[in-house]
Amino acid sequence: MLTRAITGFIFILTIIAGVYFNSAISAALFSLIVLLGVEEFYSLVKKSKIIQPIKFWGTLTGLCLMIVLCLIFSGIIKPKIIFIPILMVFFMFLFELYRKKENPFINIAYTVLGMIYIVIPFAMLFHLGYYENNKFTDTYSFQIILGFFIMLWTNDTGAYLAGRFFGKHKLFERISPKKTWEGSVGGGLVTISCAYILSIFFTNLGLTNWIILAVLITIFGGLGDLVESMLKRSLNIKDSGNLLPGHGGILDRFDGLLLSAPFVYAYLYLIS
Numbered sequence: 134m135l136t137r138a139i140t141g142f143i144f145i146l147t148i149i150a151g152v153y154f155n156s157a158i159s160a161a162l163f164s165l166i167v168l169l170g171v172e173e174f175y176s177l178v179k180k181s182k183i184i185q186p187i188k189f190w191g192t193l194t195g196l197c198l199m200i201v202l203c204l205i206f207s208g209i210i211k212p213k214i215i216f217i218p219i220l221m222v223f224f225m226f227l228f229e230l231y232r233k234k235e236n237p238f239i240n241i242a243y244t245v246l247g248m249i250y251i252v253i254p255f256a257m258l259f260h261l262g263y264y265e266n267n268k269f270t271d272t273y274s275f276q277i278i279l280g281f282f283i284m285l286w287t288n289d290t291g292a293y294l295a296g297r298f299f300g301k302h303k304l305f306e307r308i309s310p311k312k313t314w315e316g317s318v319g320g321g322l323v324t325i326s327c328a329y330i331l332s333i334f335f336t337n338l339g340l341t342n343w344i345i346l347a348v349l350i351t352i353f354g355g356l357g358d359l360v361e362s363m364l365k366r367s368l369n370i371k372d373s374g375n376l377l378p379g380h381g382g383i384l385d386r387f388d389g390l391l392l393s394a395p396f397v398y399a400y401l402y403l404i405s
Contacts, residue, residue, distance in 0.1 A: 144386065148282055156262060156273035160203040163255045164196060169376065170383040171195040174247040177384070181368050184243050185234045187225050191244040194221040195252045202256040206263060208271055222248075251384075254391045257398035265337045268405045276335040280343070281397065283331065284350045285389055288324040292355065295319020304355075309362045312355075321351035342401070349400060350393045357392030361385070 151162030175188040198218035204210045225244055229237040261277045263269050296316025304312040328347035332340040361384055365371065376382050384391075 145286070149279065152262070152278045152282070153275045156203075156207050156259075159262060159273070159275070159278065160200075160207070160259060163259050164199050164203065166383060166387070167199045167252050167255050168192065168196050170251040170387065171247050173376070173383050174251060175244070177364070177368060177370065177382075178243050178247075180370060183236060183239070185232075185236075185240050186244040186247065187228055187232070187240060188244075190221070190225060190228060191247055194218055194225075195248040197221060198248060199252050199256055202252075203259055206256070206260040207273070250391060254394035258390070258394045261398060261401065264401055264405070267342075267401075274337055276337040277401075280331045280335050280338075281346070281350070281390075281394070284324050284327055284347050285354055285393065287327040288320040288347075288351050288354050289389065290320075291323030292316040292320030295323075305359055308359050308366065312359070317351070317355055320355070321348070324351050342404075345400065346397055349396050350389070353393040353396045354389030357389040360392055361388035 147162070150158075152159045172188070172192045175186040175191060178184045178186060179188070198221075201210070201214055201218055205212050205215065222245060225241050229241055232240075234240055258278060258281060260269070261281070262273045262275065263271070264277055265272070265274060292312075293316065295318070296311070296313045299315040299319065300313030302314045303310065304314050304317055324347045325344055328343040329340065332338070332343040335343075338346070364384075
């Protein structure tokens with residue numbers, strides 16, 4: 134328990150510090166998480182013995198894609214540079230020709246999936262650092278990114294406590310036997326309350342939009358947790374890794390983010 138608490142404290146402090154100061158530090162932090170997350174994903178699926186992702190090239194391509202997207206969103210380079218990581222993706226087909234592995238297209242599919250599943254959500258979340266007053270700007274602000282993380286953590290904590298004390302009705306027993314409807318509703322109510330508080334201090338969004346983001350994070354953050362559990366169950370694995378003592382791996386810590394960030398981004402993009 135002590136190890137878990139210490140790891141959690143350091144983890145939260147790192148995220149807050151990483152997104153608070155400027156876009157360069159935020160981009161570096163997210164790129165590091167992407168690098169570790171993609172590598173962890175490939176190591177995870179490789180344990181099935183059937184799937185053999187193109188690990189080195191996939192990890193390199195995922196990192197390149199993340200860095201390029203961050204530079205584009207920051208206005209440092211032109212969008213046309215995106216063709217570099219896109220071409221790197223298509224090189225995977227050529228590599229698989231010479232690897233002589235079984236199930237070549239499954240290997241390619243899982244290699245690309247690792248990038249879509251991990252890189253795109255973090256790139257979208259980074260871009261929200263440039264969102265203010267219902268539009269994307271040229272100025273970075275930590276408010277929406279940090280607010281997103283605070284609501285995500287609040288939802289996880291609220292769902293855990295509500296489920297522990299009031300949970301009776303299983304939410305998705307086939308995938309996660311411990312999750313309950315009571316926990317999900319409790320987490321949602323606490324997260325909406327958190328959104329109200331955030332709207333007072335973080336003015337890049339109005340109260341209504343903060344509450345809508347809270348609802349999206351509650352719904353899709355919980356579903357993201359279930360999706361990652363589904364992945365681990367399909368591979369007969371308990372934790373995605375052991376990088377974070379007491380918390381598992383990168384995918385275990387960011388599972389809710391990986392599904393909720395795209396929906397939060399889509400909502401804010403559509404109203405801009």
